[in-house]
Amino acid sequence: MTTARTVLLTGATGNWGRATLRAFRDRPEVRVRAFAQPTDRDRAVLAEFEDMPNIEIAWGDLTRYDDVARAVSGVDVILHVGAVVSPLADAQPALAHRVNIGSMQNIIRAVKTLPDPAAVEVIGIGSVAETGDRQEPVHWGRVGDPLRVSTFDEYGQTKIVAEKLLVESGLPRWAWMRQTGIFHPAMLEIRDPIMTHSPFTGVMEWVSAEDSARLLVRLAAEPAPEEFWGGVYNIGGGAGWRLTNWQLQEAIGGAMGVADIRTWYDRDWFATRNFHGQWYTDSDRLQELVPFREDTFEDALGRAIAAAPSSVRSAGKVPSWIVKNLVMKPLTRKPRGTMHAIAHRDQAEITAHFGSYEAWQRIGDWSSFTPPEPTRVPAFLDHGYDETVExxxxxxxxxxxxxxxxxxxxxxxxxxxxxxxxxxxxxxxxxxxxxxxxxxxxxxxxxxxxxxxxxxxxxxxxxxxxxxxxxxxxxxxxxxxx
Known part of the structure; x- marks a missing residue:
């Protein structure tokens, strides 16, 4: 018989956090302490869970040690999901550093002051952004590969620091999981210049918000295998979730009824480098230790479309020239957009996104575009030692x-x-x-x-x-x- 446990969930009002709270409804034996800020926005989000008998709210700020210490007291598991993520992290890098690094410092300090730190399991969340741009022929990756963050990606930088803090913390029971791109319904409504940063030739092994929630709930509800602790893992959906960025564009466009997604964009609006994403050779390891995968990409896409506003579901009925010129084109010209960099001859941004202004000029139009087909045969980087030695x-x-x-x-x-x-x-x-x-x-x-x-x-x-x-x-x- 499993003993009831108390879990602290930070980031409870984010996309992943909300999905996790919904999943906890089916595990009433787990007492959930949801950490949130006492803002109107967070209060409105948490109103959905007012009738949930196994939840309590810990109001506070992750950057204030006293708030974190109070929240940590009496818990068995800490699921540290809370963070400032992109695109907000790109716009406010100082805030990202203060929250993403400061919160990890506070959690480690708070656990160490408990009477028995070994009684608390600490699970930190990292990101695929830690390993940066991994396009073919190096699009297959695994934990232990070089850490190389894309230029201007302060979120990725903060996660590398936070990861080191936890790995070197000396806490008895910890694990770090690098989250890949989470596919959730709100993705279909993103209207931010960060959209232009994603190269068509890039790849990502996605995972659904619901599967990610199942992972956290199972770690909270049931003791993980002993070999799980002290490890760093990639979270990924597996083979069926390995898409190129172009495949994702076509899939989302097709689900919205868009006959040809190319009619929404000019080809040279999108960066050719400096994003992040890879297909994992090792994501099945986490699935073996803590089974959590139930969704297919088609499942998640169908749910996202069903939950989307009618304006999104019927986007394919809008004349393409309207979407292209009144929605997408202005987006590319906002600060942090690729065409904003081109228009203002911002050399640093142009170099990051295209290599050079001349390289951008050579991109061409859709007539010369070939959909990317990177090899699906896994390959490995050399880590510099014989990994068969224990x-x-x-x-x-x-x-x-x-x-x-x-x-x-x-x-x-x-x-x-x-x-x-x-x-x-x-x-x-x-x-x-x-x-x-x-x-x-x-x-x-x-x-x-x-x-x-x-x-x-x-x-x-x-x-x-x-x-x-x-x-x-x-x-x-x-x-x-x-």
Whole structure:
């Protein structure tokens, strides 16, 4: 018989949070403490759950330690979903840093002050944005690949810092899950310049909001397998959810009755690089440990269309020239839109989205466009060590080899064999010195935090870092070694 548990859910009023609260209705034995700000907006969202007998609201601010400490008291599980995400994070990067990093610091501190920190399970949420743009031929990825955030993506940067905080926290029971793109009904109503940042040739392994909610509810309601703890995982929907960005455009357009989505856009409105997304070689691992997948992409798309306003459901009936010129074109010309960058000759944004102004000019029109068909055969980046060797056997020779592969060095003179949790001291090829445990560096793919912040220098860094260079050369290793 499963013992009733109390769970703290941050981010309860977001898309994922609301889906999770709805899923908790079917688990009345779980006491849910929903963390929310005492704003009119959050109060209105939570009104949907007023009749839910197993919920209580913890009003507060994630950036205030006292609020977090009160919310953490007496819980068995913390599901830390709350964050400032894009596009708001792009518009207000300082806020994103304060919330996304500060909240993780507060949660760790609060749990450590409890009488028995080992009695609390802490699950942090990261993002596919941590690994940045992964187009063919490097569109397959896994945990442990290089962290490389897209330029201007402060959300991704904050999640890398928060991930390191939790991995190195010393808390007895923690896990970090990097969430992929969540498909939810509100996606169909997004009207933000961030839409223009997504390359048609990019990929994403999506997951539904409902499956993501099932994952959190099962982690909260039932003890996870012991091997789950202390791990970093990719959340993905699996094979049926692996779409190119162009396939997603066509699917959504088709569901809205649009005969040819190309009539809504000019081809050169959309960036050709600098977004994020990949297909995962390892997302099935999380499914094996905590089964949560029930939806197909078609299921989720059907629900989204059914829930959408009539203006969205019947968008295909509107003359395409109206949508293109009165909706989409002005959107591209707003600040952060790609055509705003072109019109204002913003060199930094043009370089990020297209490579150069000349490269943008060469994109061409739809007559030369070929829908992308990246290979569906999984491939792997080399992580710089023999991954068939158990972590219990890792020692200084393994760590020196990893550092050399990344163009740096292991500075620590000693490293206890099999101790993957104690931070060691490393240096990158530029001489930046930093600390990181073998688990953080080898398993989660972290390296020099100063270099990760310098997004425009990634390709230059790769000239000295074979680990990172694979993202530019497309080098792969056999599946047997990975």
């Amino acid at each position: 972590a219990s056997a890792w020692g200084p020779e393994v760590y020196r080899g990893v550092a050399d592969f990344r163009g740096g060095e292991l500075v620590s003179p000693d490293a206890a064999r099999g101790d993957i949790a104690t931070p060691l001291v490393w240096a990158c090829h530029l001489g930046h010195v930093f600390a990181g445990s073998p688990r953080l560096i080898l398993t989660a793919g972290h390296w020099c935090p100063d270099c990760v912040r310098d997004t425009t220098a990634y390709e230059a860094q790769s000239e000295h870092n074979a680990f990172l260079a694979q993202l530019y050369t497309g080098a792969r290793v056999p599946a047997a070694r990975a």
